[in-house]
Amino acid sequence: MANTYTLIASSTVGSGGAATIYFTSIPATYTDLKVVVSARTSVTVGANGYYYDVTFNGTSANRSGRYLEGTGSAANSGTFTLYGVSDASDQTASTFSNGELYIPNYASANYKSASFDSVQENNATASRAIFSAGLWSDVAAITSVTFTPAGGSFVQYSTAYLYGISNS
Amino acid sequence: MPTKLIINCETGEQTEVELTAEEIAQREADAKAYEAEEKAQEVEAAAKAAAKAELLVKLGITAEEAALLLS
Numbered sequence: 001m002a003n004t005y006t007l008i009a010s011s012t013v014g015s016g017g018a019a020t021i022y023f024t025s026i027p028a029t030y031t032d033l034k035v036v037v038s039a040r041t042s043v044t045v046g047a048n049g050y051y052y053d054v055t056f057n058g059t060s061a062n063r064s065g066r067y068l069e070g071t072g073s074a075a076n077s078g079t080f081t082l083y084g085v086s087d088a089s090d091q092t093a094s095t096f097s098n099g100e101l102y103i104p105n106y107a108s109a110n111y112k113s114a115s116f117d118s119v120q121e122n123n124a125t126a127s128r129a130i131f132s133a134g135l136w137s138d139v140a141a142i143t144s145v146t147f148t149p150a151g152g153s154f155v156q157y158s159t160a161y162l163y164g165i166s167n168s
Numbered sequence: 169m170p171t172k173l174i175i176n177c178e179t180g181e182q183t184e185v186e187l188t189a190e191e192i193a194q195r196e197a198d199a200k201a202y203e204a205e206e207k208a209q210e211v212e213a214a215a216k217a218a219a220k221a222e223l224l225v226k227l228g229i230t231a232e233e234a235a236l237l238l239s
Contacts, residue, residue, distance in 0.1 A: 009177045019170030019187055019195065025178040051202050060194060076209050083202075148195060150202040153170060162177065 004166040006030070011160050017042055017153035023162050024144040028107035030164030035101040035145060037118070038159045039086035043152030049088030050128060051150040053081065054101060054116060056142045065134035072126045082134025084118035086149060086158075095121040096158065107141040170195075 008030075011021055026033070043049035055063070067083070069076040084099040099118030106112060114136070119129040136142075147160060169186045176182075187195070224231060 009175045009180060011173060011175045011182060013173060014184070016171065016184070018173035018184070020172040020191070022172050022174045023177055024174060025176050027177060048199050048202050048206075053198050053202075060198070074213060076213070078205065078209065080205055081201075148198065150199045154173075160175075162175075 004164075004168075005034075006164045006166075008033075008162045008164045010162065013154045013156055013158040015156050017155050018158075019148065019153045021147045021154060021158075021160050022144065023146075023160070026106075026143050026145065026162070027164070028141050028143070029166075030107075031105065031167045032165040033101075033103040033106045033142070033145070034163045034165060035103075035147075036161045036163070037084060037099040037101065037147065038096040039084070039099065039147075039149075040089070040096045040155045040158055041086050041149045041152045042089055042155050043149075044090040045088040045126075046090075047088075048151030049090075049149070050085055050097075050120065051083055052086050052154075053083050053146075053148045053150060054114070054134070055146045055148070056103075056112065056136050057138070057140060057144050058146065059138075062137040063134060064137070065132055067130055067132040069131075070129045072124075072128070080132070082114055082116055082136075083130070083132050084116045084147070085120055085128045085130045086118075086154070087120050087122060089152070089155075091120065091122040091127075092124070095123075097121060101145075103142060103145075109139045109141075111138065112136045112142060 041049040103114040116132045
């Protein structure tokens with residue numbers, strides 16, 4: 001059980017929005033990483049405004065993953081990549097999704113696994129919850145984490161908090 | 169032009185830069201992949217619903233009766 005929990009960096013999107021949130025120069029001094037994300041995008045559900053992608057060290061290569069998804073009316077599962085869910089622009093105004101990305105042993109010399117648990121806030125039947133698990137088949141230490149919406153940009157007041165967790 | 173919000177974890181500095189052409193291309197490819205996954209889900213759900221409806225007709229029972237049997 002981790003006994004330390006340190007805020008490494010945080011970010012709040014400004015008025016111009018951001019197509020990507022990019023944490024770089026992450027120190028290798030912790031055991032695990034956790035990112036807490038609150039997100040809303042500038043485009044509608046129909047324009048892929050409700051998914052955002054996660055990449056490590058700036059590359060989309062060597063990634064694989066599986067997901068479980070509840071939409072409010074159906075349950076889906078499949079093989080895809082590591083990703084989270086955001087609120088889209090046509091969902092309840094001024095609401096944001098919540099998500100927690102956990103990356104154990106991010107600085108090890110083995111392949112990296114990660115999990116992402118996220119849910120939309122939407123005052124309607126259609127509201128998604130997604131649990132996604134991913135494997136990055138690369139032995140490099142993770143030094144950067146990137147979040148990129150599948151459509152549009154993250155809007156103002158979207159936030160991301162990066163924590164380092166140590167086991168000693 | 170879409171921008172990238174960069175947070176340097178060593179310095180705490182936060183900067184905003186425009187995406188490169190390569191990053192924009194990657195974004196577009198990712199968007200297409202998500203769209204394809206979404207469509208695949210819809211096709212699968214429609215196929216399941218059709219198969220379920222066909223089975224109910226074969227059995228001569230309603231969806232409510234089937235749910236009762238399985239409860």
